[in-house]
Amino acid sequence: MLPGILFVCGAVGLYMVSFALNKKTAAPEGLSKIDALKCGACQNFACTIKQTLEEEEAV
Amino acid sequence: MTWTVFFTAIFSAMLINNVVLLRFLGVCPFLGVSKKTESALGMSMAVTFVMVVAAAVTYPLYYLVLKPLEIEYVQTIAFILIIASLVQLVEMFIKKFSKKLYKSLGIYLPLITTNCAILGIAVQNITDNYADLYGIGPGFFVAVVTAFGAALGFGLVMFSFSSIRERLDAATNLPESWRGVPVSLIVAGIMALAFLGLGGIV
Numbered sequence: 001m002l003p004g005i006l007f008v009c010g011a012v013g014l015y016m017v018s019f020a021l022n023k024k025t026a027a028p029e030g031l032s033k034i035d036a037l038k039c040g041a042c043q044n045f046a047c048t049i050k051q052t053l054e055e056e057e058a059v
Numbered sequence: 060m061t062w063t064v065f066f067t068a069i070f071s072a073m074l075i076n077n078v079v080l081l082r083f084l085g086v087c088p089f090l091g092v093s094k095k096t097e098s099a100l101g102m103s104m105a106v107t108f109v110m111v112v113a114a115a116v117t118y119p120l121y122y123l124v125l126k127p128l129e130i131e132y133v134q135t136i137a138f139i140l141i142i143a144s145l146v147q148l149v150e151m152f153i154k155k156f157s158k159k160l161y162k163s164l165g166i167y168l169p170l171i172t173t174n175c176a177i178l179g180i181a182v183q184n185i186t187d188n189y190a191d192l193y194g195i196g197p198g199f200f201v202a203v204v205t206a207f208g209a210a211l212g213f214g215l216v217m218f219s220f221s222s223i224r225e226r227l228d229a230a231t232n233l234p235e236s237w238r239g240v241p242v243s244l245i246v247a248g249i250m251a252l253a254f255l256g257l258g259g260i261v
Binding site: 003004007008011012014015017018019021022025026027028029031 | 124125128129130132133136137140141143144145147148150151154155158161162165
């Protein structure tokens with residue numbers, strides 16, 4: 001049981017680190033703003049791009 | 060093990076056990092990102108890349124870590140987290156080193172985190188027991204080739220479906236109530252039936 005819990009904790013930690021590193025890495029010049037038209041078709045509620053666009057629209 | 064095994068694995072994963080139309084995995088991007096051929100191709104390329112890398116990581120992880128530690132029961136959550144981390148790392152590297160690749164794949168990479176086809180193929184590689192059939196080492200190559208075949212099948216279906224949808228959007232003699240999602244679902248059903256016909260080949 002303990003190895004399983006430790007493994008899952010490690011995997012969660014790995015995800016958190018990779019997420020933070022990805023967030024810190026700046027997008028290439030001219031590509032920081034994602035074209036809203038390009039991802040208008042998908043209704044994926046978990047998509048972070050869509051959430052960001054909605055937040056920007058609300059502001 | 061011969062080349063026949065690899066070709067059978069690719070052919071079978073691409074057409075006979077098509078991940079979208081016969082196993083109903085990855086239906087979200089199939090319906091969501093298939094309005095334009097360009098988007099469908101971008102999504103397919105990103106899925107191919109991540110699916111192959113995910114298979115190459117999850118297969119050894121299972122046989123070298125989870126199985127020896129007897130913690131196979133955390134397989135699903137472990138694979139989800141590993142695939143999600145992998146997508147983040149891949150996106151980070153692409154951002155950093157290839158502007159061109161980021162421009163074409165960048166928008167689709169976050170969507171892949173929630174693509175169940177990636178997880179489905181990673182789990183299938185374990186449940187199909189390639190390690191017992193071919194040994195852990197050769198089984199790894201069969202797993203990666205299977206993932207590549209499944210990704211090709213995903214791309215094939217995405218491309219053909221998006222092409223049909225583009226033509227249907229331009230059609231003028233389609234009843235109003237059929238436009239959009241209804242006719243797309245009918246097309247998807249007919250495509251699934253067509254792929255079902257390939258069932259007895261291998």
